[in-house]
Amino acid sequence: MSMVRTAVPLILVSGLLSGCAGLVESDWPTCAAVGGVGGAALGAIESAQWAAGGLGVGAITGAAYCWVHGDADGDGVVNKLDKCPGTPKGTKVDADGCPVQEEAPAPAPVAEAAEPVRVELDVKFDFDKAVVKPESQADIKALADFMSQYPQTTATVEGHTDSVGTDAYNQSLSEKRAGAVRDVLVNQYGVGGDRLNAVGYGESRPVADNATEEGRAINRRVEAEVEARP
Numbered sequence: 445m446s447m448v449r450t451a452v453p454l455i456l457v458s459g460l461l462s463g464c465a466g467l468v469e470s471d472w473p474t475c476a477a478v479g480g481v482g483g484a485a486l487g488a489i490e491s492a493q494w495a496a497g498g499l500g501v502g503a504i505t506g507a508a509y510c511w512v513h514g515d516a517d518g519d520g521v522v523n524k525l526d527k528c529p530g531t532p533k534g535t536k537v538d539a540d541g542c543p544v545q546e547e548a549p550a551p552a553p554v555a556e557a558a559e560p561v562r563v564e565l566d567v568k569f570d571f572d573k574a575v576v577k578p579e580s581q582a583d584i585k586a587l588a589d590f591m592s593q594y595p596q597t598t599a600t601v602e603g604h605t606d607s608v609g610t611d612a613y614n615q616s617l618s619e620k621r622a623g624a625v626r627d628v629l630v631n632q633y634g635v636g637g638d639r640l641n642a643v644g645y646g647e648s649r650p651v652a653d654n655a656t657e658e659g660r661a662i663n664r665r666v667e668a669e670v671e672a673r674p
Contacts, residue, residue: 517541563587563599567625567666571608574620576628584625587668588633599635600669601626603644604651606660611646618644625666 516523519531521541528542536544565587567580576584591597603622605614622642629635652659 561670563590563668563670565625565666565668568661569621569664569666571606571660571664572617574603574617574624576624581628584628585633587670588629588635591629591635591639591670592633594672596673597670598639598641598673599629599671601629601640601642602667602669603642604649604663604665604667605647606663607647607650607654608660609647615644615646618646620644621664621666625668 514523515521515526517526517529517531518533519526519535519537519541521537521539523529525539526541528537528540531537531541531543536546538544565580565583567576567583569575569577587599591599601622603618603620603625605618605621607614609617619642622644626637626640626642629640630637647654647663650659650663651665652662654660654663
């Protein structure tokens, strides 16, 4: 009978203290109270005088048990195994209770903007004229074929003049030359008008010496700048 009287409180206290294992620090007083009750019960088995002593010893034992087997910071790792106590609530931890170092996601690749490609068309004009000559058709067709092969491209057709004449006159003449080449691309070779822009630069961008007839003939030209649309 004495053995039963001793075993029952021990089993009760053991079960109650095992339930403390998952408690956080704020619940430790409860563990101490449980331990105290259990200790008092054990002491009462022997005598009423032992009950008070059992209460104190049980309270200390219960609190110590909870400190060792409890989870003070609530991270899911018991104190005796927690190498990083005090982890902020909600922090993802490893088996040692330490914060997991998550790698930052790789930045999304940034598409590089396509650089414009300048096409050197062999489109030359007679002095003071904006009529496309037959010998220039092959170059214009080559540009049209390229744009047909790559439908995401657009082009700016640029007209130029030599230095003979006023700036205003040459500006107007250069625009007419650019427009003439654009018309050939659209009307003869089917390039969409929304993919072509025509501008004139007058005599402001020479590529040869305007002091000679040969240089002036080279400057009376049309070029094209092709780029890919985003």
